[in-house]
Amino acid sequence: xxxxxxxxxxxxxxxxxxxxxxxxxxxxxxxxxxxxxxxxxxxxxxxxxxxxxxxxxxxxxxxxxxxxxxxxxxxxxxxxxxxxxxxxxxxxxxxxxxxxxxxxxxxxxxxxxxxxxxxxxxxxxxxxxxxxxxxxxxxxxxxxxxxxxxxxxxxxxxxxxxxxxxxxxxxxxxxxxxxxxxxxxxxxxxxxxxxxxxxxxxxxxxxxxxxxxxxxxxxxxxxxxxxxxxxxxxxxxxxxxxxxxxxxxxxxxxxxxxxxxxxxxxxxxxxxxxxxxxxxxxxxxxxxxxxxxxxxxxxxxxxxxxxxxxxxxxxxxxxxxxxxxxxxxxxxxxxxxxxxxxxxxxxxxxxxxxxxxxxxxxxxxxxxxxxxxxxxxx
Amino acid sequence: xxxxxxxxxxxxxxxxxxxxxxxxxxxxxxxxxxxxxxxxxxxxxxxxxxxxxxxxxxxxxxxxxxxxxxxxxxxxxxxxxxxxxxxxxxxxxxxxxxxxxxxxxxxxxxxxxxxxxxxxxxxxxxxxxxxxxxxxxxxxxxxxxxxxxxxxxxxxxxxxxxxxxxxxxxxxxxxxxxxxxxxxxxxxxxxxxxxxxxxxxxxxxxxxxxxxxxxxxxxxxxxxxxxxxxxxxxxxxxxxxxxxxxxxxxxxxxxxxxxxxxxxxxxxxxxxxxxxxxxxxxxxxxxxxxxxxxxxxxxxxxxxxxxxxxxxxxxxxxxxxxxxxxxxxxxxxxxxxxxxxxxxxxxxxxxxxxxxxxxxxxxxxxxxxxxxxxxxxxxxxxxxxxxxxxxxxx
Numbered sequence: 069x070x071x072x073x074x075x076x077x078x079x080x081x082x083x084x085x086x087x088x089x090x091x092x093x094x095x096x097x098x099x100x101x102x103x104x105x106x107x108x109x110x111x112x113x114x115x116x117x118x119x120x121x122x123x124x125x126x127x128x129x130x131x132x133x134x135x136x137x138x139x140x141x142x143x144x145x146x147x148x149x150x151x152x153x154x155x156x157x158x159x160x161x162x163x164x165x166x167x168x169x170x171x172x173x174x175x176x177x178x179x180x181x182x183x184x185x186x187x188x189x190x191x192x193x194x195x196x197x198x199x200x201x202x203x204x205x206x207x208x209x210x211x212x213x214x215x216x217x218x219x220x221x222x223x224x225x226x227x228x229x230x231x232x233x234x235x236x237x238x239x240x241x242x243x244x245x246x247x248x249x250x251x252x253x254x255x256x257x258x259x260x261x262x263x264x265x266x267x268x269x270x271x272x273x274x275x276x277x278x279x280x281x282x283x284x285x286x287x288x289x290x291x292x293x294x295x296x297x298x299x300x301x302x303x304x305x306x307x308x309x310x311x312x313x314x315x316x317x318x319x320x321x322x323x324x325x326x327x328x329x330x331x332x333x334x335x336x337x338x339x340x341x342x343x344x345x346x347x348x349x350x351x352x353x354x355x356x357x358x359x360x361x362x363x364x365x366x367x368x369x370x371x372x373x374x375x376x377x378x379x380x381x382x383x384x385x386x387x388x389x390x391x392x393x394x395x396x397x398x399x400x401x402x403x404x405x406x407x408x409x410x411x412x413x414x415x416x417x418x419x420x421x422x423x424x425x426x427x428x429x430x431x432x433x434x435x436x437x438x439x440x441x442x443x444x445x446x
Numbered sequence: 447x448x449x450x451x452x453x454x455x456x457x458x459x460x461x462x463x464x465x466x467x468x469x470x471x472x473x474x475x476x477x478x479x480x481x482x483x484x485x486x487x488x489x490x491x492x493x494x495x496x497x498x499x500x501x502x503x504x505x506x507x508x509x510x511x512x513x514x515x516x517x518x519x520x521x522x523x524x525x526x527x528x529x530x531x532x533x534x535x536x537x538x539x540x541x542x543x544x545x546x547x548x549x550x551x552x553x554x555x556x557x558x559x560x561x562x563x564x565x566x567x568x569x570x571x572x573x574x575x576x577x578x579x580x581x582x583x584x585x586x587x588x589x590x591x592x593x594x595x596x597x598x599x600x601x602x603x604x605x606x607x608x609x610x611x612x613x614x615x616x617x618x619x620x621x622x623x624x625x626x627x628x629x630x631x632x633x634x635x636x637x638x639x640x641x642x643x644x645x646x647x648x649x650x651x652x653x654x655x656x657x658x659x660x661x662x663x664x665x666x667x668x669x670x671x672x673x674x675x676x677x678x679x680x681x682x683x684x685x686x687x688x689x690x691x692x693x694x695x696x697x698x699x700x701x702x703x704x705x706x707x708x709x710x711x712x713x714x715x716x717x718x719x720x721x722x723x724x725x726x727x728x729x730x731x732x733x734x735x736x737x738x739x740x741x742x743x744x745x746x747x748x749x750x751x752x753x754x755x756x757x758x759x760x761x762x763x764x765x766x767x768x769x770x771x772x773x774x775x776x777x778x779x780x781x782x783x784x785x786x787x788x789x790x791x792x793x794x795x796x797x798x799x800x801x802x803x804x805x806x807x808x809x810x811x812x813x814x815x816x817x818x819x820x821x822x823x824x825x826x827x828x829x830x831x832x833x834x835x836x837x838x839x840x
Contacts, residue, residue, distance in 0.1 A: 205771070207771070236686055237686070237687070237688050240687055240688075240775075241773060243757075244754075244755045244757070244764075244766050244773055244775070247755045247757065248754055248755050248766075248768070248786075251786075264759075264760075265757075265759050268757070268758065268759050268760060269757040269758075269759065288758060288760070289758070292760040293760075304760055305760060305761060306761070357761065358761070359761055377624070378620050378621070378623070378624050379623075379624075379649050380620055380645075380649075381645035381648055381649050382645070382686075384685060384686065384687070384735070384736075384737050384777075386649070403648070403672065404669065404672075404673075406649075406668070406669070408627075408631070409624055409627050409628050409631070410628070
């Protein structure tokens with residue numbers, strides 16, 4: 069258990085800068101997620117905190133104490149690996165005990181026994197202590213691996229994509245197992261993932277990393293509803309958010325949004341209109357998630373005609389890419405809808421549910437959820 | 447008319463008396479011009495089945511009929527089948543044109559006709575610009591297009607595709623899937639696609655044959671497979687997030703109500719539709735998809751339970767209830783937040799509660815979704831009927 073501070077961390081491999089000027093704090097017992105696409109630099113950051121790689125610039129502190137020149141083995145960090153790395157020939161009991169029988173962390177046998185049993189009851193492993201890893205389920209293996217890391221009372225847990233190698237079904241279940249155990253961990257945790265559902269489900273806060281830099285740090289709600297940039301918006305959700313061009317136009321003394329794609333003008337919620345007005349922009353980018361796109365198989369007032377271009381089944385839903393004259397739009401429909409390729413479809417847009425970005429800098433301006441959140445807090 | 451018929455097909459790879467069957471008593475009737483997906487986990491016998499149709503594997507027992515004619519011993523080249531495998535198996539030193547033309551030239555088709563057919567099929571598969579290229583330099587997606595073009599150029603009666611999209615990245619897979627669907631709509635050639643990817647089968651096929659360990663578990667339209675799974679295997683295999691499958695014991699009360707008691711002692715009300723199918727103290731497996739459960743208030747509920755894990759995933763939220771070692775998960779669009787330990791009241795969509803025999807895994811009390819009993823489980827003779835129910839539901 070420790071407060072972890074990372075200040076202006078930079079790491080270069082030859083001429084390429086893998087991580088650039090990264091700073092963040094992990095509160096005591098916080099579950100902090102580093103989230104980003106492959107190659108963003110997430111694992112590089114984790115490795116520097118573990119002491120596996122040295123930073124070129126910047127500082128890493130545990131409870132205010134600099135760790136930069138402390139060896140990995142002296143930092144008391146616990147890593148949980150993707151493949152759990154349990155000893156196959158030892159029982160679950162022996163596996164959990166093993167981390168208290170190493171040279172650096174040796175404990176008396178009665179302490180070991182007490183600790184193993186305490187952790188086992190915490191992780192619901194009591195009945196399984198005599199079994200070998202091959203005789204327990206994947207979820208139980210994961211819990212045993214966590215238990216082995218927990219008995220050491222580490223300063224910080226480091227987890228690098230622990231669920232990435234599982235198939236979709238198991239990954240879903242394991243994510244929930246991990247979430248169920250979270251409040252029992254009682255340890256500061258840094259979790260690396262490229263799966264947005266893991267990040268949103270597990271993280272107290274999420275740092276979104278792109279090309280070695282932090283785009284945004286915030287709670288799941290903040291990064292989902294108020295993404296700092298269009299990049300962040302695109303990273304969350306099963307179906308990638310639609311970013312449509314919009315033009316702001318004054319009509320009858322109110323500011324309206326015109327979408328060239330549908331060639332219609334839309335009323336804006338008051339707060340959104342005020343902030344957009346104040347920004348002084350004429351052009352904006354409008355981020356519309358699938359839920360803000362309605363569809364119909366028949367022509368309806370206010371709907372734009374398009375054709376189904378691709379169908380991508382994603383579980384119990386299907387992602388449709390629809391080609392309209394003004395461009396392509398993605399939306400999700402239930403799996404029971406089975407349109408044909410090139411079938412005609414009609415779309416309508418709920419711009420009040422949109423997230424508005426500066427069309428040049430691609431940075432966040434405003435969204436409706438922002439006001440809802442503020443009013444809720446009052 | 448059924449174009450391709452498999453009658454009680456068995457396949458053994460070795461002769462020993464106790465050698466395992468790779469395919470066991472497989473019967474399928476495939477209508478002309480339809481698109482059939484054979485779906486199952488690795489080792490379920492799907493590729494073996496395809497290879498028997500192609501004539502690449504001998505059939506141990508049973509009959510294979512193509513267009514009404516028994517074909518067990520007809521050589522592969524005379525069966526009128528076109529084959530495209532996952533690995534493209536193109537001739538690397540030859541150009542795209544020569545690869546596609548290869549089998550026509552081998553059959554001594556006149557030069558002018560070869561040229562005309564190669565160009566026509568290249569246009570269909572959108573590889574016209576590549577005809578002069580060597581195949582070595584093509585991308586995976588282009589290679590697979592050429593591969594399918596080569597299979598199609600001989601005007602096969604049946605097109606066989608073995609995991610044609612597995613090698614490709616997601617973007618390319620999406621595009622080629624669209625192409626394959628369009629192609630089939632155009633040429634209406636009877637097509638069999640072998641895949642382990644349920645999403646691929648659900649989006650492409652008119653009918654899906656689900657196999658497990660050499661045995662056909664269900665044959666039906668994608669909607670039948672999804673909405674009316676014939677057994678626990680199909681219910682568990684199809685759908686993402688997966689169907690919740692709970693081990694329950696039935697308790698019927700004197701007043702006609704009934705409850706399912708779960709392993710942890712909590713109780714779920716049995717939908718009326720299923721009450722006539724259950725016996726008191728009978729043990730069953732109950733299935734319900736995460737999207738068929740909804741939150742309700744205490745006035746009218748089927749299940750009172752406790753939240754173990756709540757996840758807010760932006761667009762939707764999941765609530766998981768723990769039953770011993772497993773979770774029962776529901777998906778909701780409601781914005782309300784919950785935390786561990788909250789009591790909730792859940793209503794199940796009564797039409798979408800599935801009941802399975804605990805011993806055999808077979809479905810009990812079918813027919814909620816279609817309003818009539820469909821029996822897609824055995825394929826023999828049921829294809830026409832299946833297609834009826836399929837079109838009714840569309």
